[in-house]
Amino acid sequence: GAVVSQHPSRVICKSGTSVKIECRSLDFQATTMFWYRQFPKQSLMLMATSNEGSKATYEQGVEKDKFLINHASLTLSTLTVTSAHPEDSSFYICSAREAGLAGYNEQFFGPGTRLTVL
Amino acid sequence: QQQVKQSPQSLIVQKGGISIINCAYENTAFDYFPWYQQFPGKGPALLIAIRPDVSEKKEGRFTISFNKSAKQFSLHIMDSQPGDSATYFCAARWSGAGSYQLTFGKGTKLSVIP
Numbered sequence: 532g533a534v535v536s537q538h539p540s541r542v543i544c545k546s547g548t549s550v551k552i553e554c555r556s557l558d559f560q561a562t563t564m565f566w567y568r569q570f571p572k573q574s575l576m577l578m579a580t581s582n583e584g585s586k587a588t589y590e591q592g593v594e595k596d597k598f599l600i601n602h603a604s605l606t607l608s609t610l611t612v613t614s615a616h617p618e619d620s621s622f623y624i625c626s627a628r629e630a631g632l633a634g635y636n637e638q639f640f641g642p643g644t645r646l647t648v649l
Numbered sequence: 650q651q652q653v654k655q656s657p658q659s660l661i662v663q664k665g666g667i668s669i670i671n672c673a674y675e676n677t678a679f680d681y682f683p684w685y686q687q688f689p690g691k692g693p694a695l696l697i698a699i700r701p702d703v704s705e706k707k708e709g710r711f712t713i714s715f716n717k718s719a720k721q722f723s724l725h726i727m728d729s730q731p732g733d734s735a736t737y738f739c740a741a742r743w744s745g746a747g748s749y750q751l752t753f754g755k756g757t758k759l760s761v762i763p
Contacts, residue, residue, distance in 0.1 A: 537692075563749060574738060574753045575693065624692050628749055637683070638751060640692040 537641035554625030560605035561627035655754025672739035
């Protein structure tokens with residue numbers, strides 16, 4: 532099956548610093564990548580949808596200047612949490628949808644990145 | 650996004666028993682209904698999925714039952730095993746306008762006891 536990787540798997544940073552999380556589709560090209568945030572014992576909350584070569588579409592309530600998303604190639608999307616604060620501590624998960632397929636093609640999820648802001 | 654309601658919030662099942670998780674949706678435009686399994690500290694993994702033109706789909710011990718008129722679908726795990734202990738999320742997707750966004754239920758924490 533299709534594999535999506537995330538790096539780093541966990542990161543601890545000081546308040547006020549910026550953190551970049553990478554999401555890669557390893558064996559397929561991803562037209563669309565999605566970024567989710569998941570708090571403990573809660574469901575996945577969609578933050579933004581990114582299409583290769585265009586600006587990301589952010590969900591209501593998600594600050595686009597704080598969560599910078601770049602989808603520069605068909606295999607890589609990055610999420611940068613700028614000026615991170617303790618309330619940004621969460622589990623960030625990306626997913627990728629394969630390019631060139633219509634209909635019911637699946638989203639493949641990455642293993643997640645645990646962000647802890649001290 | 651339209652809501653997907655999932656129940657129960659938690660479920661304890663004896664080994665060998667049947668685990669049943671239910672979901673209901675509102676938006677009749679949804680055209681794809683996957684179930685995901687998530688272990689602690691891991692990303693969700695697709696378990697099984699169904700399209701609205703099918704009433705049931707079975708893969709191994711996992712079965713989705715789909716009731717289009719009632720706008721409900723459920724996951725049945727037969728012969729539940731301790732290794733099935735995880736959080737399960739139902740989801741729904743509308744493929745219109747090229748969106749492909751998933752709407753998730755709140756999740757069900759399944760514990761299978763020996």
